[in-house]
Amino acid sequence: FNPVYAAVRRCTSLGAALLALLALFSVPWALLPALADWHVVHVEGDASQPEDLAVVMLKFHPLCYFHVFVSGMLLARVRQ
Secondary structure, three states: OHHHHHHHHHOOOHHHHHHHHHHHHHHHHHHHHHHOOHHHHOOOOOOOOHHHHHHHHHHHOHHHHHHHHHHHHHHHHHHO
């Protein structure tokens, strides 16, 4: 957590914050092409495929919302 906080503290301009936000939000979107056909082949209640577990992780795992947490810190830093 300390390296992320240090990077947020160094971010003082709007341009740097927008670039960091773009980088943060590109990570989850980069995973979507791998799961593009998931909804077509998924059966309700079935978790036998690795894609099923990946979708559950993307939807509910706290680490998958790390970009939202850091975004809040960046926007608060730029607002100061």
